[in-house]
Amino acid sequence: MTLTTNRQVTLASRPTGIAQADNFRIIEAPIPNLEDGQILIQNKFLSVEPAMRGWIADTSNYSPPVAIGAVMRSLASGHVIASRNADYKEGDAVTGWFGWQEVAAVGADQIIRRIEETDLPLSLSLGALGLNGVTAYLGLTRLGRPKAGETVLVSTAAGSVGSAVGQIANLLGCRTVGITGGPIKAALCTDEFGYAAALDYRQDGLDLDAALAAACPDGVDIYFDNTAGAISDAAHRHLALHARVVLCGTASIPGWDVWPTGARVERHLLVKRATMAGFLIFDHMDGYGDAVQRLADWVRAGNLQYREDVLDGLEACPDAIAGLYRGENLGKRLIRLEP
Amino acid sequence: MTLTTNRQVTLASRPTGIAQADNFRIIEAPIPNLEDGQILIQNKFLSVEPAMRGWIADTSNYSPPVAIGAVMRSLASGHVIASRNADYKEGDAVTGWFGWQEVAAVGADQIIRRIEETDLPLSLSLGALGLNGVTAYLGLTRLGRPKAGETVLVSTAAGSVGSAVGQIANLLGCRTVGITGGPIKAALCTDEFGYAAALDYRQDGLDLDAALAAACPDGVDIYFDNTAGAISDAAHRHLALHARVVLCGTASIPGWDVWPTGARVERHLLVKRATMAGFLIFDHMDGYGDAVQRLADWVRAGNLQYREDVLDGLEACPDAIAGLYRGENLGKRLIRLEP
Numbered sequence: 001m002t003l004t005t006n007r008q009v010t011l012a013s014r015p016t017g018i019a020q021a022d023n024f025r026i027i028e029a030p031i032p033n034l035e036d037g038q039i040l041i042q043n044k045f046l047s048v049e050p051a052m053r054g055w056i057a058d059t060s061n062y063s064p065p066v067a068i069g070a071v072m073r074s075l076a077s078g079h080v081i082a083s084r085n086a087d088y089k090e091g092d093a094v095t096g097w098f099g100w101q102e103v104a105a106v107g108a109d110q111i112i113r114r115i116e117e118t119d120l121p122l123s124l125s126l127g128a129l130g131l132n133g134v135t136a137y138l139g140l141t142r143l144g145r146p147k148a149g150e151t152v153l154v155s156t157a158a159g160s161v162g163s164a165v166g167q168i169a170n171l172l173g174c175r176t177v178g179i180t181g182g183p184i185k186a187a188l189c190t191d192e193f194g195y196a197a198a199l200d201y202r203q204d205g206l207d208l209d210a211a212l213a214a215a216c217p218d219g220v221d222i223y224f225d226n227t228a229g230a231i232s233d234a235a236h237r238h239l240a241l242h243a244r245v246v247l248c249g250t251a252s253i254p255g256w257d258v259w260p261t262g263a264r265v266e267r268h269l270l271v272k273r274a275t276m277a278g279f280l281i282f283d284h285m286d287g288y289g290d291a292v293q294r295l296a297d298w299v300r301a302g303n304l305q306y307r308e309d310v311l312d313g314l315e316a317c318p319d320a321i322a323g324l325y326r327g328e329n330l331g332k333r334l335i336r337l338e339p
Numbered sequence: 340m341t342l343t344t345n346r347q348v349t350l351a352s353r354p355t356g357i358a359q360a361d362n363f364r365i366i367e368a369p370i371p372n373l374e375d376g377q378i379l380i381q382n383k384f385l386s387v388e389p390a391m392r393g394w395i396a397d398t399s400n401y402s403p404p405v406a407i408g409a410v411m412r413s414l415a416s417g418h419v420i421a422s423r424n425a426d427y428k429e430g431d432a433v434t435g436w437f438g439w440q441e442v443a444a445v446g447a448d449q450i451i452r453r454i455e456e457t458d459l460p461l462s463l464s465l466g467a468l469g470l471n472g473v474t475a476y477l478g479l480t481r482l483g484r485p486k487a488g489e490t491v492l493v494s495t496a497a498g499s500v501g502s503a504v505g506q507i508a509n510l511l512g513c514r515t516v517g518i519t520g521g522p523i524k525a526a527l528c529t530d531e532f533g534y535a536a537a538l539d540y541r542q543d544g545l546d547l548d549a550a551l552a553a554a555c556p557d558g559v560d561i562y563f564d565n566t567a568g569a570i571s572d573a574a575h576r577h578l579a580l581h582a583r584v585v586l587c588g589t590a591s592i593p594g595w596d597v598w599p600t601g602a603r604v605e606r607h608l609l610v611k612r613a614t615m616a617g618f619l620i621f622d623h624m625d626g627y628g629d630a631v632q633r634l635a636d637w638v639r640a641g642n643l644q645y646r647e648d649v650l651d652g653l654e655a656c657p658d659a660i661a662g663l664y665r666g667e668n669l670g671k672r673l674i675r676l677e678p
Contacts, residue, residue, distance in 0.1 A: 225605070228603060228605040228606070232605065247605050247608050247609045248609075249609070250605050250606055250609065253603070253605075253606070256606055259602050259603065260602075260603045261600045261601060261602055261603060262600060262601075262603045263598050263599075263600055264567060264592070264598065264599045264600060264601045265604060265615075266564070266567040266571065266586050266589050266592075266617075267567070267589055267592070267595055269586050269615060269616065269617040270586045270587075270588075270589065270617035270618075270619070271617070272617065273616075273617045273618070273619050273622055274616070274617055275614060275615070275616040275617075276604075276608060276614070276615045276616070277608065277612075277613070277614040277615070278605075278608040278609035278610070278611065278612045278613055278614075279609075279612070280609070280612050283612055
């Protein structure tokens with residue numbers, strides 16, 4: 001190991017809306033000394049997620065917000081470069097909660113898993129074989145409970161979760177319809193991710209209700225919802241009897257400080273005897289390993305396509321979340337560190 | 340049998356909002372002749388339900404709307420007075436879809452069940468041991484999945500479904516909080532139906548959020564929702580982790596022709612990993628018999644209190660639905676026919 005200092009991205013100030021570049025600071029810290037039981041990891045890929053908005057917001061959420069001055073919370077993948085833990089040895093590829101930094105000294109509880117699929121690119125452990133892919137697989141199968149022949153509607157259909165949901169649903173025998181923004185993503189949906197139809201909600205003059213009725217003539221059995229908002233209001237109007245709505249994200253909602261309103265959903269759920277449920281991967285970690293194995297097999301067989309949007313260097317971190325919300329990425333956004 | 344004609348309440352015109360007295364007409368028809376397989380029933384009690392609004396509305400719903408000129412669809416209970424069906428004999432007490440009329444010639448498929456608990460009042464087969472009680476029991480147990488020690492919040496807590504939900508939840512070891520309108524119903528909730536607390540949403544100056552926080556300090560594990568609307572918007576803000584919302588009715592919504600808006604629910608369900616599901620008893624008829632037995636045992640033991648609001652004579656039918664929505668009943672509304 002040639003590193004002498006550990007560069008880190010810390011939270012400098014708490015954003016009121018979407019985190020911008022100036023909410024972060026890049027600092028240099030010493031390489032940490034390992035305590036007994038700890039593992040030293042050199043990060044190779046850092047993850048950038050829409051959910052990071054929530055991790056740094058000062059409002060009720062899944063977990064305590066990242067403290068001002070702390071290293072930004074992040075999933076990352078890299079290799080063990082030193083270990084005082086018998087379960088991990090130098091050279092092991094691992095993925096877990098290592099933060100936006102070059103080097104992390106972590107306890108075993110911060111490691112999600114050792115990466116066994118070393119025949120596949122390491123970056124996949126943060127995307128198609130990481131939180132995104134596993135969220136897609138477990139959210140769809142555990143809450144959506146797809147049956148062959150059903151219609152599965154996906155919002156942010158070309159995104160890293162959505163594109164996996166669509167493909168997995170296809171692999172399980174469902175018919176898939178995607179909602180996405182812009183003609184490039186719509187084309188990606190049908191050409192690369194196997195959607196039977198893709199609706200571009202930004203298209204001038206689009207009547208989303210009419211488009212949904214045409215694309216889903218038998219109604220929507222599973223709506224995998226990554227957006228909420230007006231897209232979901234329309235989707236709810238097309239639910240089939242006994243439909244399942246899997247709530248996975250609220251990307252279309254700019255903020256919750258002033259709570260947004262929308263079309264009431266109760267009557268749809270009542271008349272259709274439908275179910276709407278929130279999914280968070282951290283409740284389902286027991287299924288992580290099996291999900292990765294199944295997803296890896298599909299990747300190896302060429303049945304699961306994925307896109308990555310790789311930015312180079314730690315300097316790309318501060319603006320990376322804001323960029324997601326500007327919609328500039330096409331695929332899972334990652335930061336690659338050298339060497 | 341002494342009847343020579345059969346008086347019936349028919350739908351004269353389709354209401355735009357809540358059905359009023361002049362939407363119905365009382366006519367005299369001949370006593371029907373039985374076809375092979377049919378059963379002739381003399382109705383003793385007719386049911387009046389909030390859901391009747393939906394049965395006659397000309398919009399998407401569970402079943403085709405009652406036709407203009409047809410006998411009003413209704414549950415009823417009475418006795419077999421003639422039978423050309425080997426499964427039913429004169430004198431049997433039965434409950435089913437017999438309509439707002441004195442006498443009904445029905446097929447076996449219109450009979451929900453033979454009433455075996457003849458030690459209890461016949462009227463109970465339309466309330467605590469009928470659709471209301473069974474809806475309460477199966478909605479709570481199948482969709483709510485209560486665990487002892489959990490907090491169960493009920494809207495229209497003193498109503499015929501709500502009061503049963505509260506008491507059943509208590510019997511299953513839960514702590515119950517009711518939301519109801521007016522001091523009389525609030526007192527009924529705590530004094531007769533065993534709620535630990537009752538919130539009167541009509542009370543001047545009530546801060547429903549503060550009241551819910553005080554009454555449900557550990558959050559709401561099950562929200563049994565009969566109202567939707569502003570009451571539910573408040574309830575959703577107090578859901579506990581992994582909460583279940585059972586949607587059973589939308590009593591607070593005056594109409595759906597202009598679709599109402601409300602606070603978005605997606606983020607609550609996502610952050611709390613909660614589930615919201617519509618319940619309709621007709622999906623759960625397999626559990627009806629067992630539910631009636633369990634409920635009847637609780638009634639016999641004095642553990643399940645109920646209120647009835649009995650109107651006398653077929654003449655009371657036309658205005659009876661409107662009266663429900665004026666909130667004039669305290670308990671399950673029934674029409675009693677003589678003799």
